[in-house]
Amino acid sequence: MAAAPVIREPRHAPVAHVVRGGLVEGVHYGSVLVLGAEGEVLLDVGDTEAAFYPRSALKPVQAVAMVRAGLPLDGELLSLAAASHSGEEEHLDGVRRLLGEAGLTERDLRNVPDLPFGAEEREAWIRAGRTPSRLAQNCSGKHAAMLYTCRVNGWPLEDYLDPGHPLQRAIAATAEELTGQRIARVSVDGCxxxxxxxxxxxxxxxxxxxxxAPAGTAEARVADAMREHPETASGSTRDVAALMRAVPGLLAKDGFEGVQVAALPDGRAVALKVSDGADRARVPVAAAALEWAGVDGDALKGFTGTVLLGGGRPVGAVSAVPPLPAPGAAG
Structure with missing residues (x-):
């Protein structure tokens, strides 16, 4: 296993331009890595070796650790265990099912109360006069799965978020195994x-x-669940679900602060971080990185630029900048 990545201010590079009326109005900085099927580096932009927090992009790895520890889930509910969900009714019902199967309720959750992550869901929630809740918070599926894993193993429930808890030690060990490197630092996520x-x-x-991973392993079970139920892992109108639908076999997960990871069935993979956390840059940069990985550009047409409006009509876009556009693609 490799040493922990170095802790330093990341040496990010320009990855996306904000172009309005033919003028570069702004620049998003970040770092992007593209790996080939044998793990070879196809593209390395910015500072891909510095330590950073992957935020929710690490949820599939957390779910693998829980399945290894005996979490008895597959399919839709396992996808929800790795989700940053929008708070749609099917997500909330799924979390209730997870808790119910473990003999638990929403009161056992220790994630922070919040409004639904999805814009439409949040507005409907507020119109209905509802207040922030642990169930609605976008990580509630992961937290319900953590509690379920603790229940299966007879581990304490009250302190399941403590880094010294058996569950969190198992997750940390799995993260180090799958990333192939020691963890550089431990902090607390938003949830x-x-x-x-x-x-x-x-x-x-x-x-x-x-x-x-071979079929039937915890890794394959998580990947299959998310690919088969991308809307459960995110939301019916979310870009990450649309990306998985557009690219056959793609596993993709986003994270707060402009993080995206994706991998194809043969092992080609991309990971990126937008320095300022802008989602409007994350999506086109991810599309450009996937094209570098060999994904057909036709499948990525809807993801290559975030449209900018002026007076209600398109006047520009946020798009990836060289060297990100794949060889032969328009710059």
Missing amino acids: GAPLFAVSLRGLARAAARLTT
């Missing part, structure tokens, strides 16, 4: 769960380990 700092190279390697 309250432990957050592990790795590198983009480690994150890409972990995603490839999931998509190339």
Whole structure:
């Protein structure tokens, strides 16, 4: 296993331009790594070796650790265990089912109360006069699965978020195994769960380990669940679900602060971090990285640029900048 990635201010590079009326109005910086099927580096932009927090992009790895520890899920509910869900009714019902199967309720959750992540769902929630809840928070599926895993193993429930808890130690060990490197630092994610700092190279390697794992393994079960139920892992109108639908066999997971990881069935993988956390840059940069990985550009047409409006009509776009556009693609 490799040493922990170095902790430093990341040496990010320009990855996306904000172009309005033919003028570069802004620049998004970040780092991008593309790995080939044998783990070879196809593209390395910015600082892909520095330690960073992958945020929710690490949820598939957390789900693998839980399945290894006996979490008895597959399919839709396992996808929900790795989800940053939008708070649609099917997501909330799924979390209730997870808790019910473990003999638990929403009161046992220790994630922070929040409004639904999806814009439409949030507005409907507020119109109905509802207040923030642990169930609605986008990580509630992961937290319900953590509690279920604790119940299966007879581990304490009250402190399941403590980094020293048996569950969190198991997750940390799995993260180190799949990324192939020691964890650089442990902090706390927005939902309250432990957050592990790795590198983009480690994150890409972990995603490839999931998509190339033998059938029936915990890695393959998580990858299959998310690919078969992309809307459960995110939301029916979310870009990450649309990306998995557009690219056959793709496993993709986003994370707060401009993080994206994706891997193909043969092990080709991409991982990226947009420095300022902008989603409007994450999507086109991810599409450009996937094209570098060999994904057909036709499948990515709907993801290559975030449209900018002026007076209600398109006047520009946020798009990836060289060297990100794949060889032969329009710059």
